[in-house]
Amino acid sequence: MSKQFKVAVVGATGAVGEVMLSILAERKFPVGELVALASERSAGGKVKFGNREVVVQDLATFDPTGIDIALFSAGGSISKEYAPKFAAAGAVVIDNSSAFRYDDDIPLVVSEVNPEAARHRPRGIIANPNCSTMQLMVALAPIYRKAGIERINIATYQSVSGTGRKALEELGRQTAALLNFQAVEPAVYPVQIAFNVIPHGGDFTDNGYTTEEMKLVWETRKILGDEAIRVNATVVRVPVFYGHSEAVNIETRDKLSAVDARALLETAPGVEVVDDPVGGGYPTPVTHASGSDPVYVGRIRDDLSHPHGLNLWVVSDNIRKGAALNAVQIAELVAGED
Ligand SMILES: NC(=O)c1ccc[n+]([C@@H]2O[C@H](COP(=O)([O-])OP(=O)(O)OC[C@H]3O[C@@H](n4cnc5c(N)ncnc54)[C@H](OP(=O)(O)O)[C@@H]3O)[C@@H](O)[C@H]2O)c1
Secondary structure, three states: OOOOEEEEEEOOOOHHHHHHHHHHHHOOOOEEEEEEEEOOOOOOOEEEEOOEEEEEEEHHHOOOOOOOEEEEOOOHHHHHHHHHHHHHOOOEEEEOOOOOOOOOOOOEOOOOOOHHHHHOOOOOEEEOOOHHHHHHHHHHHHHHHHHOEEEEEEEEEEOHHHHOHHHHHHHHHHHHHHHOOOOOOOOOOOOOOOOOOEOOOOOEOOOOOEHHHHHHHHHHHHHHOOOOOEEEEEEEEOOOOOOEEEEEEEEEOOOOOHHHHHHHHHOOOOEEEOOOOOOOOOOOHHHHHOOOOOEEEEEEEEOOOOOOEEEEEEEEOOOHHHHHHHHHHHHHHHHOOO
8 A cells, every 4th residue: 555644734724724635635645644733713623625524623732743744834933833843743844934935954845846855854844935936936947947047027916815814805805895885994905905906015125125025036046046046026916816927027048039938838847828919818817827726828928128038927826836736746746755
């Protein structure tokens, strides 16, 4: 019989945790036993795993002895406190928060781009990248390998599910209230998100960029192993429930035409090209990404303003490939090790 794993999902009641559970079941991950963990608030409740229900346990009082693989998705402070305890008890931790991503001795892995990095994990922890970096890397790594990339200029159009369950509720509530001509009070975001766009994700830093923008800089360099690559990002939150979109302009080292880039991406792992110059011949969160696994790429164009420039439109489900799916793919890499 092939090996079965005792798997813990930490943050099992959250927007990402819930999808981790469904992807583990969908992909028939060899789960011998599934442990669902959350805070004291949700302990005793139930979550769905395949066609059965699992009782949620309180992370604070749970003993991690015997856990083989732990998928953490309960926020950075929870990961900082509990992930090392799970790793010390023998689990391989796959962490979805930003707690360890920038530590030199923690691999940061996109399963299609640098799977080999997952093997070297001296602290027993592997980090899952930020959702916007994840889809960017799946689309750009094949181009980087073929032609080199010197500079990336990106503007994101990020859905509210990237901020968690409370943000999904806020967009729904505000939309309903405004359609009934009622006033809204922003709670999750600093200003109204319904029927609006907000050029702000994370916290502002001293250089004027936000933390969500700097994640694109730091994580791109770490995943591609290239400290010289220049990244300029503007992160924008939009009133979309699921699926992040990105307008990406790159400058390659060697000339790569739009025709050649399209051909390259058509065979790239994890990528689906949707690129017809007609109405609807491009990916959007609603028509393509929401609920799907691929990273969709369209609007592939030569940059009229730069001889080595290329434009792309990259769309993916931020909860699936951007978080839960990649975490499960990393777990599959770990499970497949000799
Ligand atoms: N959403 C995305 O696109 C995305 C992408 C990449 C990474 N991430 C990261 O993934 C993490 C979770 O995001 P999310 O969107 O799923 O958030 P969420 O919907 O707000 O869910 C948070 C989860 O964490 C649990 N939790 C909160 N406090 C806890 C505590 N003290 N002890 C144990 N569990 C606790 C919650 O359990 P209760 O039900 O008990 O409150 C819930 O299960 C964050 O670190 C986020 O940055 C999210």
